[in-house]
Amino acid sequence: MYYDEFAVKENLSLPSLLEVLSDVLYRYSKHDPSLQQPLRSILSINGQQNALLNLPCIDIHLGYMCVKTITSFPESSPAIDGAVSLFNSNNGRLLLIADAKEITARRTATASFLATQLLAFKKWKNEQKENAILTILGCSVQGRAHLDVFTQLFKWNKIYLWSRNMTHAINLQSDYSSKLSNIEILKDLNDNRLQQSDVICTCTASEEALIGLKQVKKGVHINAVGSFRETMRELADDLMLSSDTQIIVDSKESAMKEAGEIIQSKAKIMAELGELIHNDKFSNDICNEKITIFKSVGIAVEDLAAAIVLYESLKK
Numbered sequence: 173m174y175y176d177e178f179a180v181k182e183n184l185s186l187p188s189l190l191e192v193l194s195d196v197l198y199r200y201s202k203h204d205p206s207l208q209q210p211l212r213s214i215l216s217i218n219g220q221q222n223a224l225l226n227l228p229c230i231d232i233h234l235g236y237m238c239v240k241t242i243t244s245f246p247e248s249s250p251a252i253d254g255a256v257s258l259f260n261s262n263n264g265r266l267l268l269i270a271d272a273k274e275i276t277a278r279r280t281a282t283a284s285f286l287a288t289q290l291l292a293f294k295k296w297k298n299e300q301k302e303n304a305i306l307t308i309l310g311c312s313v314q315g316r317a318h319l320d321v322f323t324q325l326f327k328w329n330k331i332y333l334w335s336r337n338m339t340h341a342i343n344l345q346s347d348y349s350s351k352l353s354n355i356e357i358l359k360d361l362n363d364n365r366l367q368q369s370d371v372i373c374t375c376t377a378s379e380e381a382l383i384g385l386k387q388v389k390k391g392v393h394i395n396a397v398g399s400f401r402e403t404m405r406e407l408a409d410d411l412m413l414s415s416d417t418q419i420i421v422d423s424k425e426s427a428m429k430e431a432g433e434i435i436q437s438k439a440k441i442m443a444e445l446g447e448l449i450h451n452d453k454f455s456n457d458i459c460n461e462k463i464t465i466f467k468s469v470g471i472a473v474e475d476l477a478a479a480i481v482l483y484e485s486l487k488k
């Protein structure tokens with residue numbers, strides 16, 4: 173009944189997760205009445221950064237209900253802890269409880285990959301696809317999961333890693349040295365190699381902007397994962413507000429309430445990720461000169477997708 177982080181990692185198929193994520197995000201953005209997801213609750217402890225989060229949702233169409241309960245204690249390691257519970261929505265039976273750290277990390281990185289497919293790969297010509305450069309900023313749990321998922325699902329020409337504490341980037345590079353020989357370390361964020369990156373994933377708990385317009389190239393795609401509070405941000409206002417930037421989010425409702433970059437810059441959101449799925453008009457409109465930003469805050473239907481994929485794989 174309880175599946176720990178190792179069982180989650182072993183049994184959660186990324187291609188299946190990508191498919192189910194795409195389906196639930198599509199139906200979420202279409203306001204499909206069979207999918208119910210209220211705004212998550214974030215209860216702060218003593219007005220500090222530590223918090224208890226609750227993310228529930230019901231999917232009558234697929235026949236499941238899910239609730240993820242996690243703590244976020246940024247000064248602890250791991251920062252996130254908790255469990256995901258999956259239920260049958262026809263008879264109310266509890267089907268599975270699984271480690272939330274691993275589910276959160278893998279569904280978040282897979283949502284970023286889906287955004288990269290929809291926003292970057294579609295605008296690239298073949299040559300750019302064959303020589304694509306990925307950069308990951310922040311080499312803790314989310315950065316590590318992004319490296320793992322992004323390299324399992326796509327072949328990158330080069331990968332650059334940066335972390336505030338450079339040892340964390342070096343450790344991550346070393347953990348992957350037997351599988352990936354194309355990883356390099358960025359010592360700082362003014363390194364020219366950041367400007368060569370085709371895709372950048374920002375996976376930090378920063379409260380100050382780490383990158384601005386001058387540090388990135390035209391047409392870059394950014395997955396901004398870290399911020400989920402008004403006070404947090406990874407991207408500067410000039411990047412958020414540039415007329416060359418198109419901003420996509422997982423949920424408009426959540427992003428306007430939780431994403432520091434959106435709240436502080438008052439940048440306009442172009443669409444939800446789900447609105448780009450099965451939408452040829454949008455794909456045709458994406459221009460390779462534009463910067464695309466996927467601002468992810470994390471929503472319950474993403475945990476639901478992961479829990480369903482896990483449950484159905486374990487049932488076989």
Ligand SMILES: NC(=O)C1=CN([C@@H]2O[C@H](COP(=O)(O)OP(=O)(O)OC[C@H]3O[C@@H](n4cnc5c(N)ncnc54)[C@H](OP(=O)(O)O)[C@@H]3O)[C@@H](O)[C@H]2O)C=CC1
Binds near residue numbers: 252309312338375400
């Ligand atoms: N969008 C989503 O769905 C999700 C978002 N998150 C968020 O993503 C972020 C990273 O999560 P996770 O890896 O689990 O967290 P950890 O606490 O494990 O790691 C924090 C990361 O942020 C970096 N960091 C912290 N402060 C700064 C700063 N001021 N400047 C630059 N880097 C900084 C750390 O770098 P170093 O170690 O080198 O010091 C480290 O890489 C968190 O903010 C988390 O809340 C998490 C889950 C889902």
Ligand SMILES: O=C(O)C1=NCCCC1
Binds near residue numbers: 399469
């Ligand atoms: O979606 C999630 O799960 C989280 N989002 C922001 C940070 C904590 C976990």
